Amino acid sequence: MTDPPDTTTGRRPGGRTARVRAQVLDAVRAELAEGGHEGLTMEGVATRSGVHRATVYRRWRDVGGLLADLIDAAGEIDWQPPDTGSLRGDLTALNREIQESLVVRPSFAIALMAASFHSEQAARAQTRLWADRYAQCEILVERASARGELPAHHTDARRLLIAATAPLYHQLVLLRAEPNPRLPEQAAATAVLAATAGAFSVRREESG
Amino acid sequence: MTDPPDTTTGRRPGGRTARVRAQVLDAVRAELAEGGHEGLTMEGVATRSGVHRATVYRRWRDVGGLLADLIDAAGEIDWQPPDTGSLRGDLTALNREIQESLVVRPSFAIALMAASFHSEQAARAQTRLWADRYAQCEILVERASARGELPAHHTDARRLLIAATAPLYHQLVLLRAEPNPRLPEQAAATAVLAATAGAFSVRREESG
Structure with a gap:
């Protein structure tokens, strides 16, 4: 989970996109567990996830975007x-x-x-x-x-x-x-x- | 409400204390109404209330103290x-x-x-x-x-x-x-x- 994303596997965009999302959402959960929602920052999530900051900002934009996606992920559980x-x-x-x-x-x-x-x-x-x-x-x-x-x-x-x-x-x-x-x-x-x-x-x- | 507290009436500490509290809590309500709890700052409350910053910090310490006192004031209503x-x-x-x-x-x-x-x-x-x-x-x-x-x-x-x-x-x-x-x-x-x-x-x- 702390490994940086492997950019050589960029050929399977669906799989890589899903993997990056999993890494980022795992990092959001870990940051929430440690510091609550008030300690949640884009920087902290990027660092912990090992995903490039630029990717995190582009895809989730802000903390609200991260939280919304975490909630959506909860909704995808069967x-x-x-x-x-x-x-x-x-x-x-x-x-x-x-x-x-x-x-x-x-x-x-x-x-x-x-x-x-x-x-x-x-x-x-x-x-x-x-x-x-x-x-x-x-x-x-x-x-x-x-x-x-x-x-x-x-x-x-x-x-x-x-x-x-x-x-x-x-x-x-x-x-x-x-x-x-x-x-x-x-x-x-x-x-x-x-x-x-x-x-x-x-x-x-x-x-x- | 925007008048600064009258320091010449300091002889009646209970009355003045109550008046300063009313000014500050009115300012908290007005700030909450305008910007929600996220826009609430000690500085904003001090400025709006006309009460000296030092007094606001000494007596309420932080935004949590202001909110707690506002809630306590609600409890004092008959x-x-x-x-x-x-x-x-x-x-x-x-x-x-x-x-x-x-x-x-x-x-x-x-x-x-x-x-x-x-x-x-x-x-x-x-x-x-x-x-x-x-x-x-x-x-x-x-x-x-x-x-x-x-x-x-x-x-x-x-x-x-x-x-x-x-x-x-x-x-x-x-x-x-x-x-x-x-x-x-x-x-x-x-x-x-x-x-x-x-x-x-x-x-x-x-x-x-």
């Missing part, structure tokens, strides 16, 4: 939502993943959220990633409906998912509470109770 | 939680206040959250303010219990309040969604349904 056989189990597993990503130190998730407050480009990338993840998770609600776990009315999957996950972000990111190992399941169970009571039910003509 | 006669009404009113504070431009609430990611002092001040506000709001749940709106088991007021309010912060701050005028009431209604279904009920021996 992530699959949990499938435990019940809505409560699925939401609990999802919340455990979220809690883990927020309490691990260094937390890239928190570094990216912090960065998105002052890089418009990173903020847009993050909003896209979140929209994708919530869209992917809608299947949890569809499966629960198919299993008969939810009221007959159509359930607004997005609202249910946000109700289930928002308390984790609120407690751990904004309120900076100590991690509570019961929180993932509590928040999941609350959302399921609310859903069962019809909190997210919409008449067909209202939805869409 | 804020009262809503009292509409029903839990759903109270939580809806509370959520409307929160939504308003997050969608107004410039939003001090968002500037302070952004700042708390990189000033430990501001972060601690904000955590204190939030803890105070949630503690003040526990009375909404006590009143609802007294009115018989909640299950007989003791209700965990803090968890109920976080469930009611977290979706607003999640949608507006982290997901940067367009403000939805129905969101305050939806999130309140969801929390009430969950509470009625026992989502926040604790046996006495578990609580406290």
Whole structure:
């Protein structure tokens, strides 16, 4: 990872481009881990990655560009939502993943959220990633409906998912509470109770 | 506000101290409104406030100190939680206040959250303010219990309040969604349904 890019392999531009990107994004992760998003500089990333400064500036332009690409790379991972056989189990597993990503130190998730407050480009990338993840998770609600776990009315999957996950972000990111190992399941169970009571039910003509 | 502090009135230190603080915090608000937390500097605040630079540095030390004091000043406002006669009404009113504070431009609430990611002092001040506000709001749940709106088991007021309010912060701050005028009431209604279904009920021996 610290080797300079081998310019003699320039004949395969796709492969080399991908390799340079991997080197640079690895360096961004390492710099974030060491100094948080505030310690992140183009110079530091170029030096650590071993990629020519000019290349880093040309391709990523600024720190916002690096962060946005790191977020995009996270979106390219073949992530699959949990499938435990019940809505409560699925939401609990999802919340455990979220809690883990927020309490691990260094937390890239928190570094990216912090960065998105002052890089418009990173903020847009993050909003896209979140929209994708919530869209992917809608299947949890569809499966629960198919299993008969939810009221007959159509359930607004997005609202249910946000109700289930928002308390984790609120407690751990904004309120900076100590991690509570019961929180993932509590928040999941609350959302399921609310859903069962019809909190997210919409008449067909209202939805869409 | 742009007058320099009158050093001839130095005989009433409490009054003068309070006046200097008001001048400086007004300047912090104005600077935040113009340039966000990233444009905030000690020099800019000193110049705008008309307070001597040396005084600003001695008393607030750095930008984190200014932000922390601004947050503390917010906590000194005589804020009262809503009292509409029903839990759903109270939580809806509370959520409307929160939504308003997050969608107004410039939003001090968002500037302070952004700042708390990189000033430990501001972060601690904000955590204190939030803890105070949630503690003040526990009375909404006590009143609802007294009115018989909640299950007989003791209700965990803090968890109920976080469930009611977290979706607003999640949608507006982290997901940067367009403000939805129905969101305050939806999130309140969801929390009430969950509470009625026992989502926040604790046996006495578990609580406290």
